[in-house]
Amino acid sequence: MSTTSINALVDAEQGSSLWRDAWLRLSRNRPALAGFAVLTLFVLVAILTPWVAPYDYAQQNLELGATPPSADHWLGTDIFGRDLLTQIMYGGRISLAVGFIATAVALLIGVSWGAIAGYMGGRIDAVMMRLVDILYALPFMIFIVLLMVVFGRNMLLLFLAIGAVEWLTMARIMRAQVQSLRQQEFVEAAVSLGLSPLAIIWRHVIPNALGPIIVYTTLTVPSVMLLEAFLSFLGLGVQPPETSWGLLISFGTETMEEYPWLLFFPGLVLAITLFALNFLGDGLRDALDVRGAKD
């Protein structure tokens, strides 16, 4: 066998190519890698916070009060004299967890729901999407308040509740994608090969529908983080002394004129997270689009 055909054989054996190629392309995309690195750093810090935080988050120092950044308190302190860096670190635990877990829940339910409804069509589609419409029509606040009243205030419930609302739009986007993909001949070819509907959805439909989904996901994470802040502000989410980025920002807004750093630093951290997410999202979208590849 000649070297080229041996190479071809080796190439061929390396198997499922889309994800491997996508990873290779992603690893060549500097902004996306930087975004990934920043997010990883934030997550690591969030996990290690109880051990590395400079102060106790609940420890007040009323005599000190609000001070601007200094050598003792790098990012300053709030009106109760609590260290802002510590607050941001603890707040990140909540915000990142809400952001990622609720988005993951939304992604999982929304993508599978939309894909199945769009692919099956007919009566199944009608029933599944009417359910989505009904949930859309429910006033979100009442839904959350009811959940909280019935089950009590519970972080896990907060994740689920937000995820349960965010998946609706995801399902609609996915369904529209799948409906147009279903008409394509390569899907028909897959049917004629004998693939089961689930295998077709998984192998042929979802990879081709990911572009808009990824973009929407990167938009969902920040909106979920802000939703959490809103719920907490209403007293339905986290309660002081526990905190989150959203809460820090909303308290910071109140005292913006006297103590601008209380708004600036939490806002900066949130902005950096969103930038990182966007770069990573764009990178992922490009990496999965084999046609845009420049090899």
Place this chain on the structure above:
Amino acid sequence: MLNVNGLTISFTSREGTTRAVDNVNFSVTAGSTTAIIGESGSGKSVSCYGLLGLIPQPPGRIESGSALFLDTDLLRLNKHALRQIRGRDIAMVFQDPMTCLNPYMRVGAQLMEPLRYHRGASQSEAKRQALDLMAEVGIRDPEITINYYPYQFSGGMRQRVMIAMALINEPSLLIADEPTTALDVTVQAQILKLLSDIQLRRNIGILMISHDLAVVADIADQIIVMQEGKVVECGDRAAIFERPQHPYTRKLLASIPQGQKIPSSISSNPLVSVRNLCSWFKQDNETVKAVNDVSFDIYRGEVLGLVGESGSGKSTLGRSLLNLVPATSGQILFDGHEVISLAASELKSLRRRMQIIFQDPFASLNPRMTVYDTLAEPLLLHKLETRSSAAGRVLEIMDEVGLARSYVRKYPHEFSGGQRQRIAIGRALASRPDFIVADEAVSALDVTIQAQILDLMKTLAQEYGLTMLFISHDLAVIRQLADRVVVLQNGEIVEQAETTALFEYPQQDYTRRLLEAIPGKSLL
């Protein structure tokens, strides 16, 4: 009338500068037709679009040359002056009429708009002229159809509307870019006839772009053959067809489907038996009888041609044989198994044995799967190979369908149409089926590629001992491959016969019409 000299157009991209058109000369005289022939990428369209300032600059750049049109050099005109000429003196007809018409505007309104605004005609005057034009291009009942939306017309009628629009300003030159490529052969013949009628009546010059010599055989006076941006041969029709000089011209001529399959010995044992098959579906509360009470057999080892115009139900029929569209009633027996009422598990094992090749190789391959993934899928699905042994078989298939092994990790968008169709053929053959439905498998390809793919299918059909249903709107293609032919019209079989008999003694008017429409039959 139009005299193009030394036209050179280049495109600059990341990889460098390429000359898409290199020192091209041609001319069109009033009342005659000049045809530019070449494959996709030969620069035939670029040369015409370049004249009218319709190529984006950059990346495109007209390097040199002149194009004298009625004593004006088109290449020296500014954008504004060129736009004047483009609408008024030179009109264009494109390949796909659907994308050129506004889908939300009535056809009549689209015709009347330029008359009203550019010519200042009154509403009633514009309407009268629009009706005249529609009648001239052979649209039936213009009084009624003037209120139709584009989707209410068939492809051929839409192309007539496009031609009517092109004629509004009474141009002296008509540029037609593959005007019939998206149409059935019968409609193609009508449109070509229409173009030459208009030419006679109005004494206009026509510049026609096509990939197919046969199409222009009856209407072109001058023929320019282009390859890779250069003119390799030009001359009048007789010279090109009777004394082709350049090997590429000869290759194009040889690609015109002609000749006939030598009938192979066929068993009298049917592999597929279709009895009283109906496939109906509902559309706007009306029942469309796409396939209506159809019965025929496909014998083991034979290639059965299925011919019909678009809308005849031939694709629906092919798909219902494979249970890809549900049949309304009737019976399909595949090797003794009833296909229609099969349980899912039995259907899967039957699916291994029957495969399909589609028309559009750009739509029929998953854009996110490499050649390897596409070809390995059926092997792994039907457990014909294990994960570790699949690679060897994939490379074997690639050899068989004539794809270089080094392409194994490439994605569909990196291939040309012909190569993609090879991948699609490979996928269909991977599971070693007994029966293949080829649905217009070569219709979307350039003629030279079409000839290659037909050869490949012939060879593989023999090697694999395949039984095949070959669906096409073009009898010339069917003749090369099929042992027997079934003619379908409006969902019903009008004639079925052995290929030779059908071509020599067609029994039905409809069949005769299809035979008449074969392009370039004057050459044969």
